[in-house]
Amino acid sequence: MKDKANHQLNDGLKYDRQHIWHPYSSLVNPLPCYSVEKAEGVYITLESGEKLVDGMASWWCAIHGYNHPVLNQAINDQLQQMSHVMFGGLTHQPAIQLAEQLIRITPESLQTVFFCDSGSVAVEVAIKMAMQYWQAKGDKTKTKLLTIKNGYHGDTFAAMSVCDPVNGMHHLFSSLLPKHFFVESPNCQNNQQWCLQDMQAMTATLEQHHHEIAAIILEPIVQGAGGMRIYAPDYLAHARKLCDQYDVLLIADEIATGFGRTGQLFACEHANICPDIMCLGKAMTGGYLSMAATLATEKIGRIISTADPGVFMHGPTFMGNPLACAVSLASIQLLLDSSWQQNIIKLEQQMIESLMPCQNHSKVKDVRVLGAIGVIELNDDVDVASLQQKFVKMGVWIRPFRNLIYIMPPYIIKPEQLKKLTDAMLASL
Numbered sequence: 067m068k069d070k071a072n073h074q075l076n077d078g079l080k081y082d083r084q085h086i087w088h089p090y091s092s093l094v095n096p097l098p099c100y101s102v103e104k105a106e107g108v109y110i111t112l113e114s115g116e117k118l119v120d121g122m123a124s125w126w127c128a129i130h131g132y133n134h135p136v137l138n139q140a141i142n143d144q145l146q147q148m149s150h151v152m153f154g155g156l157t158h159q160p161a162i163q164l165a166e167q168l169i170r171i172t173p174e175s176l177q178t179v180f181f182c183d184s185g186s187v188a189v190e191v192a193i194k195m196a197m198q199y200w201q202a203k204g205d206k207t208k209t210k211l212l213t214i215k216n217g218y219h220g221d222t223f224a225a226m227s228v229c230d231p232v233n234g235m236h237h238l239f240s241s242l243l244p245k246h247f248f249v250e251s252p253n254c255q256n257n258q259q260w261c262l263q264d265m266q267a268m269t270a271t272l273e274q275h276h277h278e279i280a281a282i283i284l285e286p287i288v289q290g291a292g293g294m295r296i297y298a299p300d301y302l303a304h305a306r307k308l309c310d311q312y313d314v315l316l317i318a319d320e321i322a323t324g325f326g327r328t329g330q331l332f333a334c335e336h337a338n339i340c341p342d343i344m345c346l347g348k349a350m351t352g353g354y355l356s357m358a359a360t361l362a363t364e365k366i367g368r369i370i371s372t373a374d375p376g377v378f379m380h381g382p383t384f385m386g387n388p389l390a391c392a393v394s395l396a397s398i399q400l401l402l403d404s405s406w407q408q409n410i411i412k413l414e415q416q417m418i419e420s421l422m423p424c425q426n427h428s429k430v431k432d433v434r435v436l437g438a439i440g441v442i443e444l445n446d447d448v449d450v451a452s453l454q455q456k457f458v459k460m461g462v463w464i465r466p467f468r469n470l471i472y473i474m475p476p477y478i479i480k481p482e483q484l485k486k487l488t489d490a491m492l493a494s495l
């Protein structure tokens with residue numbers, strides 16, 4: 067029996083290597099891939115038998131852990147009603163209730179919701195909204211975006227055009243990508259005195275080019291996949307002021323930071339600001355289904371809707387999918403009903419205590435912790451495949467990239483499980 071199962075696993079992995087693309091993968095030289103049998107709570111169980119403590123929450127998503135009875139129930143209940151209907155001309159309670167909930171918990175002036183099927187699409191929609199807004203106002207010159215380096219906003223074309231130009235591989239697609247304005251990313255650490263000189267590049271670019279700039283797009287407080295960088299709330303607050311001063315919209319991409327990850331429900335709250343447009347995704351469904359949303363102010367909604375062509379030009383096939391709406395609603399409710407904020411402070415405290423001491427290690431460039439995010443930045447890039455294998459042997463699932471070993475575990479993780487993750491991070495040095 068065991069032999070047969072092993073055989074099947076190996077055949078499966080071989081087929082996978084030859085036929086299936088993974089994120090940023092090669093079909094000729096694929097890195098090893100581990101086959102998962104099941105996932106429950108903070109554990110991912112591999113088909114080969116190892117039970118791993120999950121440090122990634124499946125890329126920021128599974129905030130309540132896996133196979134959660136409340137979320138399972140929400141999907142099951144919705145399944146009995148309907149799994150999907152088109153959103154053109156039809157609506158339903160899960161979408162209405164989710165929109166109400168999102169509008170209630172996000173910064174006050176965000177009053178409209180566009181449901182998308184992934185984070186990248188939420189960014190596309192945000193950019194389209196900004197463009198249509200200025201066109202509707204009769205301003206034909208505001209067609210560019212301004213963003214900060216080291217950002218990540220997704221893999222579709224408009225989103226890619228505002229990702230970090232180096233990490234984002236702009237040279238591969240340069241003939242297709244629109245050229246936007248990039249300024250240096252802020253150097254200020256979240257907990258350090260903020261430095262006004264970080265703002266100078268943005269101020270100068272706006273001063274010179276504001277008549278061409280439709281919006282600033284950035285990840286508030288934490289830049290995720292572009293480098294796991296953390297910056298001062300004052301930088302964000304100042305960016306908001308500049309947007310008002312120069313009549314430019316502010317798009318906050320909260321796809322990674324939203325739903326408590328940084329210690330506030332949304333990272334914009336660290337700076338007490340309200341963006342004009344906000345993108346949500348990732349943790350929205352608690353990691354169950356692909357679902358995202360783009361929220362905007364009443365004014366943006368009204369202006370787009372009253373000028374030619376009088377409609378917002380976007381409409382995905384699976385828009386407002388009822389299963390995804392129902393599980394999002396349940397996930398957000400579960401979060402709000404929990405003592406998530408105290409919980410995240412505890413995780414933050416534990417990560418500060420366990421990770422900060424390695425700041426003086428010869429291989430370590432920097433250590434950063436905010437909310438339920440812990441990052442060790444090394445001087446050199448890691449060998450992902452061999453490090454991954456070591457982590458699996460140590461019983462943890464941590465996936466480093468470039469020179470970054472980082473964790474963002476499910477919020478339900480217990481102190482001894484988190485210790486296993488941080489111990490593994492330290493051991494890997």
Ligand SMILES: *Cc1c(COP(=O)(O)O)cnc(C)c1O
Nearest residue numbers: 184185186218219220290321322
């Ligand atoms: C992951 C991410 C995206 C893209 O979301 P997908 O669901 O992968 O398309 C966009 N912006 C940020 C900040 C992200 O972290």
